[in-house]
Amino acid sequence: MQNLKELIHTRTNSRVSGTYRRKTEAEIMNELEGNLTGYDCRECRNKGVIYSETESGETVFNRCKCWEKRKSLSRIHTSGLKDLLDRYTFDKFECSEFFQLKVKEKALNFVKDENKRGFFIGGQVGCGKSHICTAIVREFLVEQGKETLYMQWKGDSARLKGIANTESYSCEVEKYKTVPVLYIDDLFKTETGKTPTAADINLAFEIINHRYIGSDLITIISTEKLPGELIDIDEAVASRIIEMCRGYVLPVEYQKGRNYRLKSTAYI
Template sequence: MEMTTHPMTRMPTSGSSYEEWNQDKTRRMNIWDSKRFPQNQCPHCNGSGWVWKDWGEGEWAPCSCQSRIQTRKHTENAGLSKSLAKFNLNDFRADQAWQTALLKSTCDYARHPKGFLFICGQPGAGKTHLAAGAFNYILKGGARGKGRSWPDLMAELKAAQNTPDYVRLMDELKGCQILYLDDFLHAVKKQPTTGDLKLAFEIINARYDNDRNPTIITSNLTPSEIAKFDSSLSGRIVEAAGAHMLIIAPDPDRDYRTRKGVEV
């Protein structure tokens, strides 16, 4: 009986180059199956997450799309809203010296996350853009984390009180690799409640005690303003942030929201 070679492993013929043969083999080995890979339509691996490389015996190798998929999964698992997940440090406009200084310090932290990054002060000055951008950058590096706006988190925790979900969420907030809290201690009545302060201290203190786990926080309140409500809470934030405590001085000209209008 005449032996034949499977077309996927057949050696190049005299009329075809190795490159053409390898490309055809890769295509055959990675035929996309919409039922198996509905969420990944990568043109390189056709959704499988693997590419066939080399010739002869060959070998499987992870496709470059896997890092993007992993980052997306980490972002989804972090619970970050779509509005926060879109921020990127590369998109932050640093037209003035104070913006350049903020961006540099934030980038330094994102590259080497340790302790706290606390960005506070003037509303509308880009605090959320910087903090969310740093958080997203760290997630892309493979870290697992949780990200929430403070008002949403308070509503979620209060709704889950006296349930297993409350314990699970608090454990995640205290122990995750990287935590991001946006608009920290924001309150509708301009003053956080006793319950809010108690939850804030429990979360911050746990991360402070746990080798000062990387934590990113934005707030309109400065440390001295937080100290009026709880000096112990403020003190832990200041100590854990160190050089990465960025206070934006009050200045209406730094509020980009008020600059969007057009004078007529």
């Protein structure tokens, strides 16, 4: 930025109705280019604030309208969902089959529900579970500006278990317990064939139980397990999820033809 005093001194007179007047300090400040990145705002010229002059001649500033947009963009960045948000939308979710129609209808109702606590979809591989959950999360994150975290169970649970005996563990796990919107993708997914360990179940319980008790937290869960299979893994975790997601527990039974990834496969 140019030195302000220098600017006031040099860029002085603008012609207003035949007379000359010095630009106000606020006007000069508003003309300066700022250095905020990520979103180009011509109103504040990327300073994030707009200057004005009070009646007593004082220069004051207020946050520019782009501030909320910038906050939202930064939330998307830290949520971990940046790349998926544009691909997995409600608009792009096709409903050529009845189960897809039901899934989409439930998801749209969930977003509008004022008492919502949780959304659960489990079952068939490739049926659009992550797609629909991401579309829901988009509403909260982008449209409503809620702070959101994306937890990919396999990777994030391994990371948390890896630091279980260190000082940073409670601080890290606290984020998942307390964030206003948490999306757990592929809950209890492990290396092929392996059942979740006691450490997996303890971690899931710690996070789910906290969110189950808290009243204003939203939890969205996708998993390859059907509710019955989840109960077999751990009843304490499963029953809390089922109660928290009441009205929005969507089991998608395993059925040939429901894996969207295989749709274009032509058999000869």
